[in-house]
Amino acid sequence: MTGPRSWPRRVRDRLGDRGLAIALLLVLVAVAFTPLVAFPAVRCEVFGKGCPRTIHTLHAEPVTSPQAVPLTPEEAATRGAYVALGDSYSSGLGAETSVADHNPLNRCHRTSNAYYHDVAKAFRFAGGTAFWACSGATTADVLDGKSGEPAQLGRVNGDTSLVTISIGGNDVGFSRVLAGCVVKLPWSRACQDQGGDIAARMAELRRTLPGLIDKITDRAPRARVVVMGYPRMFSEVDNASGDNIDVADQRWLNARARDLNELIRQAVREADERLAAARAPGSVEFVDAYSAFAGHEAGSLDPYMNGLAVNLAGLSAEPRSFHPTVKGHRALAALFVEQIRKGPGRPLNQFR
Incomplete structure (x- = not known):
């Protein structure tokens, strides 16, 4: 079968x-x-279909949904922490009013009237605020630390949304230059003869400042980094500040401050252009403070800049000489607040 x-x-x-x-x-x-x-x-x-998109958090075009709304400049600046860095023009040297401001243990000369305090009060920062500027700081000190403190650079991180900083004046030796202009014989050229040394130090700053800015933006990739230029010190009126600096030397010193500001402005612009080209979420912005004290320079009737202050016991200039007064810091704070609200003048690649 x-x-x-x-x-x-x-x-x-x-x-x-x-x-x-x-x-x-x-x-x-x-x-x-x-x-x-x-x-x-x-x-x-x-x-070639269905491929996952590679996203780099720092230097890549952000992936957004059609419903994503760009943050305003103020929202981008305040969504995290605010950190104030820099030198004596940021620490508040010269604007002392309290006993604590004069504490000899305060080696960085951070004062209660520094512009940082007004900026911190003007906005609500989701991550809080911190004040780490240190008198005498150079670009190297921001990277490595000064006066026994850790590096200022280490104070910023991925949660930082705003950095303010003034830096460069000590790199070019402005305190030494001013001393050379004060301690000279009348009608001598000892002041302006320092031009060669200033030019050499500015050339070095042109090399180091971009590296510092890049390190700040690398550590705080979403931060708006606002860099301040320096205010004009002198009214260019003969012996207005009573410091042996004649009109010709005042003009020369003001011109060197303008040169320094242009160097800083250029470094800032180039750094921001690099971020914008990479569609990175942060920014680098310049605050032009050169004319912030116009009519209120050292020696004026209502000065925003301290003139020469001499320690008679030690026959030396006091540190507050040629630094902003309390009113000077109020004027600088107003510039920062305006810039924070205004923004970098280009889209920020941050969304909600």
């Missing part, structure tokens, strides 16, 4: 040898292409 036919034999009887071969070929093709459809990586490699 003949048993039931097997499944392959039944299929072959129905399809015939040629039909069976075609059916097997179709099965093999389906099996071969199943991974291409089932697995996105293979589908991406073969067809």
Whole structure:
């Protein structure tokens, strides 16, 4: 007796040898292409579709949904922490009014009237605020630390949304230059003869400042970094400040301050252009403070800049000489507040 036919034999009887071969070929093709459809990586490699998008958090175009709304400049600045860095023009040297301001243990000369305090009060920062500017700081000190304190650079991180800083004046040796202009014989050229040294130090600052700015933006990639220029010190009126600096030397010193500001402005612009080209979320912005004290220079009736202050006991200039007064810091704070609200003048790649 003949048993039931097997499944392959039944299929072959129905399809015939040629039909069976075609059916097997179709099965093999389906099996071969199943991974291409089932697995996105293979589908991406073969067809170029369904590929995952690589996103770099710092220097890449942000991925946003059609409903994403750009942050305003103020929202971007205040969504995290505010950190104030820099030198004596940021620490508040020269604007002392309290006993604590004169504490000899306060080696960085941070005072209660520094512009930082007004900026911190003008906005609500979600991550709080911190004040780390230090008198006498150079670009190297911001990187490495000064007066026994850790590096200012280490005070910023990915949660920082705003950085304010003044830096560069100590790199070019302005305190030494001013001393050379005060301690000279009348009608001598000892003041302006320092031009060669200033030019050399500015050339070095032109090399180091961009590196410092880049390190700040690397550590705080979402931050708006607002860099301040320096205010004009002198009214260019003969002996207005009673410090042996005549009109010609006042003009020369003001011109060197303007040169320094232009160096800083250029470094800031280049740094921001690099961020904008990379569609990075942060910014670098310049605050032009050169004319902030116009009509209120050292020696004026209502000065925003301290003139020469001499320590008679030590026959030396006091540190507050040629630094902003309390009113000077109020004027600087107003410039920062205005810039924070205004923004960098280009889209910020931050969304909500």
